[in-house]
Amino acid sequence: MRLVLRRLLWLGPTLLAITLLTFAVLSSALPAEPELADLPLFFNPEPGSVERLSRRALAQVAALEPAPPEAERTLTELGGAALPFVLPALDAQSPEERARVVRALRAVGTRMGLEFDPSWEPSREVLLWTRFWEEHSIDYRPSVAKRAVSRLGQRSTLLRDTEVRQLDTYALEELVAQMPPQGALDLERVRRLAQIAASITGEIQLQISPSADLLQAERIAAAWQDWWSRHRSRYKVYSGTERIAAMLRDTRYGAWVAQAVGRKLGLGHGGRAAWDVLVHGGRVPRPLFFAGVLGAWAGAVASGVFTARRALLFSSAVALLRALLPVLVLAVLVSRWLGPAAGQLWVGALLMGLGGAPLSVPDRMQGPEARTVGFLRTLAALGVTPWRAGLTTVRLSSARLAVQLGAHLSNLLTLTCVVEYVLGLPGLGAETIAALQHPDLNWLMAITVSAVLFAGLWHVFGEWLVSLLDPRWASAADGAEGEA
């Protein structure tokens, strides 16, 4: 039991380590999504980069004539969230530098609903921004943003709308946080918040149409939350424990974890949630896998019985025959012979039963197996018939199988995928092979997590089963673990 508990406790760290490793490999091999390209992989030493980005862009815009388009674009994107760092710095700049900065801020001002003179007059625009900041700097606080968004959600008026628009990207966090609908009667509020968020960010595809129902509204709200989890780091300034958490959360791995938790292990290339594909596609590999386990169990029992009858040559010959008929070859021949009729589950299950059997053949007879032979000699000395003695070994063979299958689980899963693929069964194998041929990060991460969890739980189950079937093994394993 101690070993079972230890296995269970190790499951978490193993899962974490495997997802980290897999994510690192996949991220290095696949091009990153454009939205996540700026984020580090696992650790973000400077989360909440709005201050750094806006000061850098400000310095570049102020220093060079003409202003670098990249820096202007950064200021435009950062929008209201950058104003607390840009506008107070205007006083310290020369008139020419100020002129370049306010020209770069024009797009932001237009988005915020500020009215500019069509003719370009730098001093007038500097004055406009200075006055704006004198009047509204107090509004750029989280509590004010929260209240403004909440008021807009309650009822839409021009004033409330203007309040939120003037906060621009500074209000995005609250807009996204308050967006999830509370019920069918809440659609209008969600639509308003989505519309204003879309006009601020330019994500027009994330608006809610007038004919949308509650389900669509929930989907759009979830999409906004995804969007925010990916872009949050650009618009925020963190402090205290939130900053420490953001160092891990505002990374590409963190974005995947957030999506995996919130969106059923993420969306695959086909647009379906990976969890849904796993649940739906799992109907095929489950019976195949258990047919493989059944085949292995039958092989283990037969091996035990033949050992009892000392028919080792026969046992070896059967094992050799199975090795001579690899499942891949059998599956191809069956597929060729039966044609489309081969794509049936029972054919796959039969092949898996045959393929699983060699897994039960031990590498060598040692430890408890040797004890089994001693046990059999004792039975023979007591006058028990060989067949009767063989039957008593079923339990011991099953215990041995439970241990061996843990080691061969990886092979059995691979076998399942291959049989599915060859027979054209619509299961997880074909999906995984397609995802490996045309890499799909979300699906590969999802199948990795599932496989590791399944393997871990199978190991735990195996340990438990062994402790039930043959307590000597459990005590031996406990001793071995202790020594290790």
Added chain:
Amino acid sequence: MTPRRLVNLAALAYLLALLLVSLASDWFSTHSAASAAVLQSELGQAGARDAWAWWMLATRNVLAVSATATLIGALLGAAVGGLAIYGGHGLAGVLSRFAGFIGAFPGLLLVGLFRLGDPSHGVLALLCALSLLRTLEVAQLVRGEVLSAMLGDFVEASRALGASRRWQLRLHVLPRLTRPFLANLLRGGSALIGLEAALSFVGLGLPAGVPSWGGGLAVVARGDGSVPLLMAALSIALTSGALYGLGLSLRPASLGSQNGTPGREGEPASRGAWRRPEAELKEKA
């Protein structure tokens, strides 16, 4: 000659023939790398000469990958298994966790991930993944066998008589390790043949233009060409079976003859080993 020995000899002869074919494939096959790719892609319509040339090239490629992965796995596995015993408890724990860690991956996924990580999407990824799988298996075997031998009464007695650790290893441990080690290598080689064929079949093994049994099987699986299909299928089955059969024949004496040494539980590798520590001590004196 017993039937078992006959089968073993036949398996050995077959494997030797395959080895000769792969060594001679470059001389017999005049196809360049580009035409080899065409050869595989048009295997269904290939004539006898082309099918033969494809088979020779495929045999060479498959044996090269499988043998290299087996060899690397054996060397690294023996080293890691030995280190796990003599490198302290921490290393054994790390090995055990790492084996569990990799064991949780389906082989298909592991190879696929290596392939994605390999910019060439080619042989290197396949070789690394197969070697890693073999290394862990061999390391666990070596650790288990050596620990089992070291805990034997005869080793303890030898230690009590003053034998050095090197002496114990040479006289007691290594002879007992040889058979299971070789058996594991052969059975592992058999598994690698099957795994490589399966990976090449699904397009994740050797690159598409490189002839291989699995790749060829994939080409002819649903099309024409019964002869190439039989060639590929028989090659995979016979090679896998031959290696497996030889591995079975090397199982320890406790499964077969009860008189063989080394191999039996609780007994020294050879009777003389009891007296040799004394001789060694005398030499030292």
